[in-house]
Amino acid sequence: MMSLVQALVNGLVSGTLLAVPAIGFSAMFAVLRFPNFSVSGIATLGAFAGYVAYGAGLELVGSLIAAFAVAGVVGLFFDRVAHLPLVKQGALPAAIASIASGLVLENVIRLGFGNDLRGFDRPIARDMHIGDIRVSPQQLETMGIALAIMLAVFAALAFTRIGKAMRASADNPELAALKGIRPQRVTMIASFVGMGLVGIGGMLLGLDSSIDPLTGTRILLSIFAAAVLGGLGSPMGAVLGAFLIGIAEELSVLTVGSPYRAAVGFFAILIVLTLRPRGLLGERAF
Amino acid sequence: MTLLNVTDLRGGYAAADEIVKGATLRVDPGEIVALIGPNGAGKSTLLKLIAGLLRPRGGQVRLRDRDIAGLDAPAISRLGLAFVPQERNVFGAMTVGENLEMGGYLDAAHLRQRRDELFERFPMLAEKRRAAARTLSGGQRQILAMAIALMNAPGLLLLDEPTAGLSPRAAEDLFSTIVALNRSGVAILMVEQNALEALEVSTRAYVLVQGRAEREGQAAELASDTTIRDLFLGGKAQPMLAGNAGGPS
Numbered sequence: 232m233m234s235l236v237q238a239l240v241n242g243l244v245s246g247t248l249l250a251v252p253a254i255g256f257s258a259m260f261a262v263l264r265f266p267n268f269s270v271s272g273i274a275t276l277g278a279f280a281g282y283v284a285y286g287a288g289l290e291l292v293g294s295l296i297a298a299f300a301v302a303g304v305v306g307l308f309f310d311r312v313a314h315l316p317l318v319k320q321g322a323l324p325a326a327i328a329s330i331a332s333g334l335v336l337e338n339v340i341r342l343g344f345g346n347d348l349r350g351f352d353r354p355i356a357r358d359m360h361i362g363d364i365r366v367s368p369q370q371l372e373t374m375g376i377a378l379a380i381m382l383a384v385f386a387a388l389a390f391t392r393i394g395k396a397m398r399a400s401a402d403n404p405e406l407a408a409l410k411g412i413r414p415q416r417v418t419m420i421a422s423f424v425g426m427g428l429v430g431i432g433g434m435l436l437g438l439d440s441s442i443d444p445l446t447g448t449r450i451l452l453s454i455f456a457a458a459v460l461g462g463l464g465s466p467m468g469a470v471l472g473a474f475l476i477g478i479a480e481e482l483s484v485l486t487v488g489s490p491y492r493a494a495v496g497f498f499a500i501l502i503v504l505t506l507r508p509r510g511l512l513g514e515r516a517f
Numbered sequence: 518m519t520l521l522n523v524t525d526l527r528g529g530y531a532a533a534d535e536i537v538k539g540a541t542l543r544v545d546p547g548e549i550v551a552l553i554g555p556n557g558a559g560k561s562t563l564l565k566l567i568a569g570l571l572r573p574r575g576g577q578v579r580l581r582d583r584d585i586a587g588l589d590a591p592a593i594s595r596l597g598l599a600f601v602p603q604e605r606n607v608f609g610a611m612t613v614g615e616n617l618e619m620g621g622y623l624d625a626a627h628l629r630q631r632r633d634e635l636f637e638r639f640p641m642l643a644e645k646r647r648a649a650a651r652t653l654s655g656g657q658r659q660i661l662a663m664a665i666a667l668m669n670a671p672g673l674l675l676l677d678e679p680t681a682g683l684s685p686r687a688a689e690d691l692f693s694t695i696v697a698l699n700r701s702g703v704a705i706l707m708v709e710q711n712a713l714e715a716l717e718v719s720t721r722a723y724v725l726v727q728g729r730a731e732r733e734g735q736a737a738e739l740a741s742d743t744t745i746r747d748l749f750l751g752g753k754a755q756p757m758l759a760g761n762a763g764g765p766s
Contacts, residue, residue, distance in 0.1 A: 392625065395611070399619045402608045409570065409600060410665070411591035411623040 237364055238481040244370050246477025247377045248439060249450065252432025253457040253469035254384055259425035261401035261464035262418055265322035269309055269329040270429045270454060272336025274447030277302035277430020278437040279340055285351055291438075295376065295431055302430020303423040305336070310422040333447070341444040350441045373438050380431060381470060384424075388466065397421055401464060429454075453480065456496035460503050462510025471511055475499070518582065519543050520673055520704050521567070521598070526576035526586070527728075528566045529559075535574065536562040538728035542706075544673060549695065549705045551715040551736060554725035555748070560708040561603065563725065564675045567706075568600035569593040580673070595623055599666035603677040603708075606662035609651035613642050616650050616661055620668030628668070635664045638701075639694075656687035660694060667703070674698070676707040680714070692718050712748075716740040 252274055259267050281298035289297060309332045317324040356368045388394040400407040400417040408414050432454075433447055457476045461468025480495045503510060521544040529536035536559040544550045552560050565571045567578055569590040578586040585593050590600070608616050617635060621628040636643035639660055645653065650661055659679050666674055679695065680688035688711060696718050699705050709715035716722055719736035724745065732739065739745050 392622075395615055395618060396622065398611060399608050399615075402610045403605055405570075406602070406605060406608065406665075407619065409568075409590045409594065409602075410619050411594060412619070413591075 234485060238485050239478060240364055240366060242478030242481035243474065244366070244374055244439070244477070245481065246474035247374045248432065248435045249453055249457055249477050250470045250473035251377050251380055251435060252429040252450070252454050253461075253473040254381065254466045255425040255428030255432065256454050257458040257461065257464055257469035258397070258428075258466050259421055260458065261466075262397060262421035263310065263315065263318065265314065265318055265325040265329070266455065266463070267310070267314065267329045267425075268326060268451065268455075269306070269314070269332035269336065270426075271447035271451040272333035272340075273302045273306045273426050273429045274433030274436070274450060275340055275442070275444060276305055276336055276433070278433035278442040278446050279344060280430065281434030282349060282351060282437065282442060291376075295434060298430045298434040299427035302433070303427030306426020306429065307419060307423045310426075315418065333451075337444050337448060344444065346443060348441045348443045351438050353438070370439060373435050377435055380428070384428070384466065393420060452493065452496040456499045459500050460510060462512040465510065465512045468510050468512035518546075520546050520581060521706065522577070522579040523567060524577040524579075526563065526566055526573055526578060528571055528573040528575070529562060530571065532574075536728055537566055539576065540725065540728060540730050542723050542730050542733070544704050544706050546672070546704055547699070547702070548720040549699050549707065549718055551712070551719040551722040552706065552708045552725055553712040553715060553722060558725040559728040560725050561677050564600060564677050564706070564708055568598065568675055570600070591623065594669055594671075597669070597672040598675065599669055599671035599673070600675040601662045601666045601677060601679065603681055607650040607658055607665065610649060612647050612649055613653070613661060614646040616665055617642070617668055620665035624669060627670075631668050631670065635667060639664055654687070655683050656691055659683065659691055663694070663698070667698075671703065673704045673706065676705060678708055678710055680709065680711050688714065712745070713740060
């Protein structure tokens with residue numbers, strides 16, 4: 232029983248961290264209209280940018296800002312140069328190009344940093360115990376950061392002029408353009424912010440474990456599954472999907488063993504596409 | 518002074534596909550002008566060319582004596598011409614209040630004042646300001662679509678089949694709303710399939726056939742014309758309109 236509760240707690244922690252890049256992925260899908268699989272490379276890039284910044288002496292928040300900025304700028308560059316020109320031909324060519332971009336980024340990072348695992352040099356802290364449940368203070372800290380970022384993103388989407396314009400553009404691009412919301416501007420902001428969130432997600436996951444050039448590739452399926460489960464294009468759905476995937480992955484370790492953990496994402500996508508192709512929250516773009 | 522003057526306008530969705538083939542019409546201040554015609558005549562395409570959603574391949578569009586042909590839709594909207602599309606004319610996932618806010622995106626300074634005026638004019642919108650637009654009925658959605666367009670305080674409103682898909686009662690209510698809007702000083706150019714009802718509320722009308730305005734006249738005069746009545750009240754098609762069924766409207 233205790234191991235089940237521990238698995239649920241672990242699932243909540245990993246779901247929270249997964250939610251940040253999943254929001255980015257889903258928001259980009261809503262505006263850019265293609266699944267941007269380069270998030271694998273961008274998550275890794277964000278993790279390494281944060282690692283370098285942290286190593287150079289920046290505090291955690293400063294390093295997260297560095298991860299956001301580097302991932303946002305590079306992600307925007309790849310979108311402008313390699314993906315968006317192909318969207319006119321359909322979502323598939325752009326999605327395939329984004330897989331290639333992810334591979335390019337992964338290998339550039341491998342070239343610069345090698346294949347070794349690297350960890351953020353954070354102070355060691357004793358785990359907290361609530362009964363038999365264990366949580367590390369660092370996990371709580373990264374969870375808190377992730378929740379604060381999510382809150383900021385949803386507040387921006389709900390209350391700011393540009394956030395509402397992004398939602399309008401995702402909902403009905405033709406009408407949004409008719410009302411004077413410039414599609415190109417919204418696309419650029421969605422790409423920069425979405426990729427920035429993916430970069431932050433990569434760093435948060437790195438803080439929770441370690442990083443290497445495959446950091447993003449390992450979480451790509453979970454990010455995609457979370458977005459599909461919640462409803463592609465719905466940031467709120469992405470959060471719900473991320474929690475469900477995080478918990479399901481941890482429970483799978485208990486039931487079928489850790490080698491099959493990666494299968495959870497595939498299974499979730501299969502179930503959703505069969506039973507509810509629009510995802511749990513469907514067309515609710517917010 | 519004429520509000521809108523369209524002269525020999527040509528254009529369509531693709532270079533090789535000219536749907537509007539030299540349309541000429543005008544709208545004067547204070548008028549409701551109906552644009553009627555068979556399916557495929559190019560009525561909706563003509564509105565999209567005027568509103569800047571499609572780029573004209575020839576001809577002139579003058580709004581208060583300023584040539585607007587070739588300007589994009591937001592630029593034309595800024596000049597006081599608003600277009601209400603037939604379909605997908607609201608932001609379904611956003612609330613009624615947010616829809617109006619997006620309608621006034623270009624004029625943030627007057628947003629609150631315009632929105633309050635519209636809530637006063639359409640109390641239903643005020644009641645449902647926090648409801649998602651997709652939950653509104655067809656008639657309510659059309660009123661919201663018009664209110665979104667009115668957020669920029671336009672002098673001219675282009676309506677593309679506003680009563681399409683509505684029940685007869687809802688359509689009647691919407692025509693009353695259109696008349697009330699017009700009385701408040703907004704000129705209206707309206708494409709309608711409910712031709713007789715449209716003629717009843719309009720000042721003048723044009724009959725568009727094969728991308729050209731073939732007939733023009735006072736709405737009451739056209740409504741009593743036997744050819745028009747035959748065509749739009751279930752009578753036999755006349756030679757003027759023969760062979761124009763199908764294709765984009």
